[in-house]
Amino acid sequence: MTKPSSSPTRDHILAVATRLFVEEGYVGLSMRRLAQEVGVSKAGLYYHFRDKESLFLAILTQNLLEIERIIQETRQQETQARARIERIFRAIFSRPPEQQAIIRLASQEAGHLREASRRSFRALYHQKFILEIQRILQEGIDAGELRPMDARRATWVLLGMMYPYFYPAHRAEMGDPQEALDMMLTLFFEGARAGKKEKGAS
Amino acid sequence: MTKPSSSPTRDHILAVATRLFVEEGYVGLSMRRLAQEVGVSKAGLYYHFRDKESLFLAILTQNLLEIERIIQETRQQETQARARIERIFRAIFSRPPEQQAIIRLASQEAGHLREASRRSFRALYHQKFILEIQRILQEGIDAGELRPMDARRATWVLLGMMYPYFYPAHRAEMGDPQEALDMMLTLFFEGARAGKKEKGAS
DNA sequence: TGACTGACTGACCGACCGGTCGGTCAGGAC
């Protein structure tokens, strides 16, 4: 008898936990508090998830795979780097806020996981998300759409621009998400447009 | 008898705590662990600081005031927005890594403070740091150096670009700090240079 | 009807949390 990978209660736990992990952080959210907010006993949580770490990992992985799907879908439908990036992040920015913040959480809280989980998750995160973005930028560089630069570094700069938007405290200051995204894309792609020299290339 | 604001032990506590708060987060670092790493008893910590929150606040404030000093110094010596920003962040990027990461910590962990401390710290952070950067950008816009755009939003985009560099986990991937900074500045200021329309203005 | 099971609970565990207490002790003041 394998445990089913989906059930109303399990899904509800995942949804509430996602929101609360984003608000409170991994260490900051206790299983007691979570149980209370879900409306189930603490032991009930442990019926559905082996431990706190598994629950957290399930959230990270679930959202990551969703983002991977967005990326792959976009790769097929767009060919230009800018169009691809724009489409990917418009899709991400139109998801529920707490699901967007997973991108930040993955960077921020992975350090609290046990070594084994951390390594396997980081590999997934890197391969399915970071390297895919990097690849899109690299292809843009190779095609002459973007000027020559270190694609890995540029990936982090691009992602970094979005980070403040994933903090509940700063979110409000950025105003409308899609407008804020307009600015980020304009700044990044105007700044990275081919036909200029770059100082920071390696 | 007022408590002295500086002593070898107190300074040592601050230094070690800064590093550990950056690595583990506010909730993730226990006073026991800190005491052990400092080489003092837990009660010893409480001789120098009223409670955990005061210690954390002391670190944030101390580093913030140092950054304020850098900003004010730069304002007097440079007049162009780009030169000012470059100088400020070169100075920040050449500080010890754990002190740089304070910028991120201030955004990230302020939520764990008591309401009163949080409000007063946020006010300080906002006034002495965020608004000063915003002001520099706004002056650049007014002077025609940068094209018209929402300066507040642009401030967060600029700061965001630096965020990944303040995560121990991603720091290594960005390579040499000053080179990474080159890229960020180039991207931001080429992208924001006057003579273009902006889509994301409010 | 009775055996079985999936979903869940209440009570509990040892470890650890932030914080406080009375006590100690080197060294300067008189």
Place this chain on the structure above:
DNA sequence: GTCCTGACCGACCGGTCGGTCAGTCAGTCA
């Protein structure tokens, strides 16, 4: 010599942490 004080320690507090476990109970199936 004594007193005082700044700087610290060991032991302890009530409370919370993640996690476990025996038991319950509605619903399915024979």
